Amino acid sequence: MRQTGVMAWVTGAESKADLLMEAARRAADFVSVERDRPVVPTAEALDRLGSITFNATLDRPLDAQNVIAMLDEIGSAATVSNTGGRYFGFVTGGVEPVGLAASVLAGAWDQNTALPVMSPIAAHLDALAAEWMVDLLGLPSRSIATFCAGASIANLTSIITARDTLLREAGWDTAADGLIGAPPLTVVASEEIHSSAIKALRLAGLGSGSVVPIPTDRYGRARADAVPTTTGPTLVLLQAGNVNTGYSDPFADIIDQLDATRTWVHVDGAFGLWANAAPERRDQLEGIARADSWATDGHKWLNTPYDCGVAIVADPDALSQSMRMDAAYAAGTGGRAPMNLSLQMSQGARAIPVWAILATLGRDGVAQAVERCCRHAERFADLLGDAGIDVLVPPVLNQVLVAFGDDDHTDAVIAKVQASGDAWMGGTTWHGRRAMRISVSDTSTTADDVDRAVAAIVAAA
Numbered sequence: 294m295r296q297t298g299v300m301a302w303v304t305g306a307e308s309k310a311d312l313l314m315e316a317a318r319r320a321a322d323f324v325s326v327e328r329d330r331p332v333v334p335t336a337e338a339l340d341r342l343g344s345i346t347f348n349a350t351l352d353r354p355l356d357a358q359n360v361i362a363m364l365d366e367i368g369s370a371a372t373v374s375n376t377g378g379r380y381f382g383f384v385t386g387g388v389e390p391v392g393l394a395a396s397v398l399a400g401a402w403d404q405n406t407a408l409p410v411m412s413p414i415a416a417h418l419d420a421l422a423a424e425w426m427v428d429l430l431g432l433p434s435r436s437i438a439t440f441c442a443g444a445s446i447a448n449l450t451s452i453i454t455a456r457d458t459l460l461r462e463a464g465w466d467t468a469a470d471g472l473i474g475a476p477p478l479t480v481v482a483s484e485e486i487h488s489s490a491i492k493a494l495r496l497a498g499l500g501s502g503s504v505v506p507i508p509t510d511r512y513g514r515a516r517a518d519a520v521p522t523t524t525g526p527t528l529v530l531l532q533a534g535n536v537n538t539g540y541s542d543p544f545a546d547i548i549d550q551l552d553a554t555r556t557w558v559h560v561d562g563a564f565g566l567w568a569n570a571a572p573e574r575r576d577q578l579e580g581i582a583r584a585d586s587w588a589t590d591g592h593k594w595l596n597t598p599y600d601c602g603v604a605i606v607a608d609p610d611a612l613s614q615s616m617r618m619d620a621a622y623a624a625g626t627g628g629r630a631p632m633n634l635s636l637q638m639s640q641g642a643r644a645i646p647v648w649a650i651l652a653t654l655g656r657d658g659v660a661q662a663v664e665r666c667c668r669h670a671e672r673f674a675d676l677l678g679d680a681g682i683d684v685l686v687p688p689v690l691n692q693v694l695v696a697f698g699d700d701d702h703t704d705a706v707i708a709k710v711q712a713s714g715d716a717w718m719g720g721t722t723w724h725g726r727r728a729m730r731i732s733v734s735d736t737s738t739t740a741d742d743v744d745r746a747v748a749a750i751v752a753a754a
């Protein structure tokens with residue numbers, strides 16, 4: 294496979310097309326067997342990774358055909374199969390076929406979405422997909438959505454916007470004067486808020502050390518009867534979809550208690566916000582539309598290709614005041630400019646696969662995909678419960694928590710299932726106890742996939 298002599302650049306249009314066809318053919322072969330593959334790579338596949346290091350080096354490059362061949366022949370076997378229906382780890386989505394196909398085509402376009410003038414098609418779909426997101430997720434129609442790398446970045450984008458807005462209303466201009474000497478800003482957060490929101494507080498200069506916690510109940514929801522009272526500007530962080538249980542905070546009951554004039558409510562809804570797209574699950578999010586900003590993911594429950602997150606802010610001016618850039622060469626180019634609505638300047642057209650998926654599934658198709666995952670979660674809980682396994686919390690969304698006696702045995706069962714190749718689910722610590730966490734986030738998962746995973750768990754237990 295190693296190439297000697299002059300490096301063969303792929304230059305002509307014909308060889309570029311050939312190379313792309315070759316990659317597409319290999320990708321098509323990959324997806325045609327993805328449902329039959331073991332969920333984790335074999336030991337042999339992992340051993341072969343070393344030959345990638347050996348075969349191409351900075352001083353001894355390969356030609357492009359060989360690079361693609363090596364990627365497929367060694368790389369494909371060393372992937373984790375999170376698109377094959379039996380991966381239930383973390384909250385990892387699969388990929389909707391039309392989203393993958395659209396991103397292959399959009400990859401050829403190689404559009405930079407920073408400014409509309411840089412790509413009319415990317416700008417058009419960015420605006421359209423953003424509008425559809427707000428509609429589909431049941432948020433106030435005046436809100437603005439902006440695409441980013443994931444819910445962590447969406448949390449950061451929203452928290453920076455909240456910080457600037459709350460302090461501006463208190464007479465302080467963070468854009469000009471920074472945070473040193475700023476008036477105090479209180480942060481209140483669910484005790485079980487996701488770690489990415491805590492990281493965002495650190496990055497936004499608010500720190501995580503003085504967060505005032507809202508205690509949670511036995512389902513992991515912030516307790517409406519235990520919301521601390523605060524004075525002065527306050528940022529309140531809540532969540533739709535606790536990452537362990539899938540339960541959402543009681544938004545209406547909490548927001549009722551807050552002083553809207555000096556409080557900004559941000560909701561991390563990385564996966565849980567999708568409950569609003571499914572009529573049978575929507576009641577779990579009552580009052581969520583009264584928040585000021587929301588973070589969610591495309592790459593989790595919508596099954597866009599990685600990576601894709603969405604930040605949504607009720608007040609579009611607040612977002613653009615925090616995210617705008619002043620670049621002389623961008624002046625006067627007009628239109629909705631993602632570089633003025635997000636942390637990045639240059640950025641890929643993440644909205645293209647989002648649009649393609651929504652244009653294909655429509656409102657009903659998304660609702661069905663979300664509902665299907667919830668039903669599979671219930672199937673897991675029912676079958677595992679019937680097998681005498683301890684279901685720690687009854688599922689309401691796509692997350693299931695189970696335990697197998699003591700912590701050591703639970704960890705041993707998790708490790709055994711992970712090694713089986715039949716299914717993969719991770720471990721967590723839930724209210725002091727080790728648990729297996731099952732997340733049904735690949736919308737291609739079938740009831741048969743669930744049954745096979747249950748069989749692997751029961752065998753391991």
Ligand SMILES: *Cc1c(COP(=O)(O)O)cnc(C)c1O
Nearest residue numbers: 384443444445487489536563590
């Ligand atoms: C996954 C997740 C995040 C982080 O999202 P990324 O897309 O991985 O950045 C934040 N909050 C919750 C509740 C999550 O499940």
